[in-house]
Amino acid sequence: MSGATVVAAYGGRAVEYAAALGTMASVHPSDRELVIGWARALTGRVLDVGCGPGHWTAHLAATGADVEGIDPTPAFVDHARRAHPGVAFRVADAEHLEVPRGSLGGVLAWYSLIHHHPDDIDGALASLADATAPGGGLLVGFFGGDAVGSAEPFDHAVVTAYRWPASALAARIAAAGYEVLETHTRTSRDDRPHAAILARRT
Template sequence: MSDTADPLTPVAAAYERRAAEYSALIGTMDAVHPVDRQLVDSWATGVDGPVIDAGCGPGQWTDHLAGLGLDVWGVDLTPAFVARAREHYPRRTFHLGSLEELPAENQTIGGILAWYSLIHRAPDEVPAALAEFRRVLRVPTGRLLLGFFEGDTVEPFDHTVVTAYRWPVDAMAELVATAGFTVTETHVIQRRGARPHAAVLATLEPDDRPLRR
């Protein structure tokens, strides 16, 4: 994890091209639906310890959670987002890097918010991200909140920026459970004129599975 100029992944390159547009349209808390804000805020009140906004984009959730008093930092693969986040929220901390290689020691993190940041991962790539989340989250109190697009089957669709995947909420919940989490809540949210979306909330129970690193 560094701010050096590694070649961009296709997802980061796609966001890099649209970062200004994305930030202006949906990269602020004003653009967040009140129901989503309430869901994240309610989750955040139960978090004990540092929080990672994994795939933080323009940094609005990092700033929002910090405003609630949480010790939070953001990480994102897209340099333009990290630059924008640092510029707009100079008192907050942002790292350029992958959520699959978090700069955190094993079991040191209280909560991970992955708000629409796993949506571009092919289904067979999601477990690696979940394993990394599990590695850094505290056992047993670590909490995970995933937000993603919902659908009847796991399938790709033509997202405005770059191909994304929709998931049945139960399929995502099962994957999260398979990764070693205890799923505590699932939500499916359908709004007029918007794609259905979903959230999975999970925590960790003590177990003796080995950590990856």
């Protein structure tokens, strides 16, 4: 699926999405604890890749992080700038971060790689790794799956997304140049499996 297709799909529903999921009130408590704990251990600039309405970026900034949010959907960036004045946001995507090589202390990719086809996700991960300093952190949130060896598509509310077995995505992350440190899983009220991987740039 092309990036333009994903951008168009989210652009058409940005207002609806931001109203439903664009505040920290919509975040599961265990996710909040995981992300904040991860961010506090970082040194240096943090990039929130696929920041959407910007609530995670703003929350990290409020905790003292030097953070910037990027998203390929202009409507999301416009909303984030209005909702969170004083926090840095711009239009960019995982493959085109537009930051100096090795300049980031951490990258948050919280459900922002879920629309990447399994044939395309390696390029995005390589881009994140190239921008991350040695020892810097990566935290990826995603939908867990049971397929063997790779991801499986499903009908996401906005546009087709992919569920990843944690072991399969961890292998892709390791191949991109990270050491996988932790894997976390939980199940939501609708029985949808959620997962997160913490990794460190080698």
